[in-house]
Amino acid sequence: MIRAIRMRVMGGTSRFFRIAIALSSLWLVLFALAPNALLLLVAFFTRSDEHFVTPVLTLDNYIRLFDPTFLTILWDSARLACIATVICLLIGYPFAYIMANVRPNRRPFLLFLVIIPFWTSSLIRTYALILILKSKGLISELLTMLGITSGPVSFMYSDFAVFIGLTYTMLPFMILPLYASIEKLDRRLLDAAKDLGASSWRAFVHVTVPLTMPGIIAGAMLVFLPALSMFYVPEMLGGAKSMLLGNFIKNQFLVARDWPLGAAASSVMTIALILMVLVYSRVSRRGVRNREGGRGSGGALRSEGGMR
Amino acid sequence: MKHRLFRDRLFPRFLAAIAVTLFACAGFALPAAAKDAASEEKVLNIFCWSEYLPQEALDKFTEETGIKVVYSTYESNEAMYAKLKLLDGKGYDIVVPSTYFIEQMRHDGLLQPLDKTRLTNLAKLDPTLLNQEYDPDNAYSIPYMWGATGLMVNKKFADPATVASWSDLMRPEFKGRVILSDDVRDVVGFALKRDGHSMNSRNEAEIKKAFDFLNELKPAVRVFDVTAAKQAFISEEVVIGIIWNGDAYIAIEENPDLAFVYPREGAVLWIDSFAIPKGAEHKDNAHKFIDFMLRPENAALVVEEFKYSTPNLEVRPYLPKELQESRLIFPTAEDLKNSEVTMGVGEAKAVYERLWESLKAGK
Structure with a gap:
């Protein structure tokens, strides 16, 4: 596909494509590359009370990150983000699977339902969750009305509330890539597996899951990384009882005014991102290789490989 | 043919539109910045x-x-x-x-x-x-505007007359129902007052001692967020804790079971x-x-x-x-006895910040 576009660009009226590419590159350099490069640079500078930072190079900021406090913060954040990712996957996979298997004319509607929450700021949706979860809130009143509980119950300020908040906010980011990869799945492979005597479960584990692995990993990345730094959900729903990576970074920049340490801490996230992208590209490449080589030469398989 | 139309005719126009928008934005921003202050605009x-x-x-x-x-x-x-x-x-x-x-x-x-x-x-x-x-x-x-950060308590859970000190936050009946501020100086401020020190202490030993108390108190805390205090008190998520006097006034209007107390060791004042x-x-x-x-x-x-x-x-x-007539809005001299205004703490700020991080990161 890309090659085809490039061919077209080279010959004939390529001017506007070049401008378009130049504009978007400029945009990315100005607003993505430059700030990140600056941040990385600041991580090696020294803190200053007068001007936030002075350009004296040091590794001290990274050494300070090995402080047990920061390691605890990192561990807590990673644990929270991990659990949220697993919950999103457990809910998102069946959802995406069903969505990819309903009649094609119904799919746009289901996709629409997944996308609707993006029309409202996630901060406001988190406030709405408070109204639902709090004592004398929606759930509490409902339970009392049904006679299940005698007094008001609260789900607020607990890990449970945090996971509800994180799952609710991040779920679409899991569903969308999963849906994309499940939809592409060639059903004939499942038929073949069944013909060869595999149970539905076996076919799912050995055919569906490996073939949709790129979607699983893409979804997990899209959920895990934002969840790692999403500080306002644990703050609002969890009662801010533990400090997370996002809070730590925010604190260094605003309260402690230690920009180099904040920059070093946030570069940890950038490194995590790069590692995950590497894993992703490796897994998806292996996926293609498996399909093209190992499993043989069915026409269906080749058409999959040919997409790339 | 459709693609052609887009590529050759519409796309350049689209780009031109973006360029015009960008220039227009820049155009609006520039005169405002360049205007001289001699004749002040309204x-x-x-x-x-x-x-x-x-x-x-x-x-x-x-x-x-x-x-x-x-x-x-x-x-x-x-x-x-x-x-x-x-x-x-x-x-x-x-x-x-x-x-x-x-x-x-x-x-x-x-x-x-x-x-x-x-x-x-x-x-x-x-x-x-x-x-x-x-x-x-x-x-x-x-x-x-000024105000006091004091204590609020729900009458259904404790008689407000028995709540007079910051130490009352530690009472076993409040365990898991306490709200504190998420601001390091507010929280350490009252812990320092409780020990009889200045809430603007720069003495590391005093600050450490205040944090010892806070570490002990932490398991009893349900929320760290003073801006949510009003709501948390009204819906009885919490029964005792830190609140600003103005928020306390509004909370009491909504839930008459609530009462505001100026702690005897002194409130944390802000201006x-x-x-x-x-x-x-x-x-x-x-x-x-x-x-x-x-x-x-x-x-x-x-x-x-x-x-x-x-x-x-x-x-x-x-x-x-x-x-x-409200003592929340017009506190008496007696109410504010021992109270103090938050001031800068110079180099000691780093100590506050470090201990705060470890308080929050601890279990």
């Missing part, structure tokens, strides 16, 4: 806490002077400070920092001295709130003041605005809307009776 850029100036007062000001008010908000002193520091004190005509931030900003040269001859209503302010350590002679700041940043482009208008808000009838609008204490001694007659 605009006032206020940078203030959210929900901190009554709309009624702003409208009245515009009506009276023809000056248009542009109100931008911040959520913390730190955020306001960082922004002004990066902008080198330009872009805003009025800011409303708290005490120790006035001190810091004055020190950094981010504020300009006020022209007191233009503040005709200055004499109406409470002298005990003027000439404080953070700004001697109020050269840079005029108090706008927020008007100040004019160094690079303000409309300082005439800023002075006019400050003087306008110092008028008792306008200061009364602030009390009515936000229920915080006013530094203005002549406001009372303009208020409804229940506000006039």
Whole structure:
């Protein structure tokens, strides 16, 4: 596909494509590359009370990150983000699977339902969750009305509330890539597996899951990384009882005014991102290789490989 | 053919439209920046806490002077400070920092001295709130609103008469139902007061001892968030904890089981003041605005809307009776005994911050 576009660009009226590419590159350099490069640079500078930072190079900021406090913060954040990712996957996979298997004319509607929450700021949706979860809130009143509980119950300020908040906010980011990869799945492979005597479960584990692995990993990345730094959900729903990576970074920049340490801490996230992208590209490449080589030469398989 | 049409005819137009939009934006931004301050335009850029100036007062000001008010908000002193520091004190005509931030900003040269001859209503302010350590002679700041961070308790769970000290937060019946602020100085401040020290202590041993108490208290804490305190108390998510007096007033209106207590070791006081940043482009208008808000009838609008204490001694007659008589809004000298205003702590700030991180990260 890309090659085809490039061919077209080279010959004939390529001017506007070049401008378009130049504009978007400029945009990315100005607003993505430059700030990140600056941040990385600041991580090696020294803190200053007068001007936030002075350009004296040091590794001290990274050494300070090995402080047990920061390691605890990192561990807590990673644990929270991990659990949220697993919950999103457990809910998102069946959802995406069903969505990819309903009649094609119904799919746009289901996709629409997944996308609707993006029309409202996630901060406001988190406030709405408070109204639902709090004592004398929606759930509490409902339970009392049904006679299940005698007094008001609260789900607020607990890990449970945090996971509800994180799952609710991040779920679409899991569903969308999963849906994309499940939809592409060639059903004939499942038929073949069944013909060869595999149970539905076996076919799912050995055919569906490996073939949709790129979607699983893409979804997990899209959920895990934002969840790692999403500080306002644990703050609002969890009662801010533990400090997370996002809070730590925010604190260094605003309260402690230690920009180099904040920059070093946030570069940890950038490194995590790069590692995950590497894993992703490796897994998806292996996926293609498996399909093209190992499993043989069915026409269906080749058409999959040919997409790339 | 469709693709052709898009590529050759529509796409260039699309790009042109983007370019025009960008230039138009730049065009709007430039004249505003380049305008000289000689003849001051009728605009006032206020940078203030959210929900901190009554709309009624702003409208009245515009009506009276023809000056248009542009109100931008911040959520913390730190955020306001960082922004002004990066902008080198330009872009805003009025800011409303708290005490120790006035001190810091004055020190950094981010504020300009006020022209007191233009503040005709200055004499109406409470002298005990003027000439404080953070700004001697109020050269840079005029108090706008002040208040106390004290204790609130739900009568259904404990008799408010038995709650008098910060130590009462530790009582076993409150376990898991305590709310604290998420601000390091608020929280350590009361822990220091509890030990009988200054809440602005720079003594590392004293600060450590305060944190020992907080580490012990932490398992009893349900929430760290003073801005959510009002709601958490009303819905009885928490039964005791830290709250600002104005929020306490509103919470009690909603839930009469609640009661506010000025702890005997002293409350944590704050004062927020008007100040004019160094690079303000409309300082005439800023002075006019400050003087306008110092008028008792306008200061009364602030009390009515936000229920915080006013530094203005002549406001009372303009208020409804229940506000006039409220000890939450007009605390007595006895209520404020031992209370203290939050001040800068210099180098010790790093100690506070480090211990705070470990308190939060700990289990």
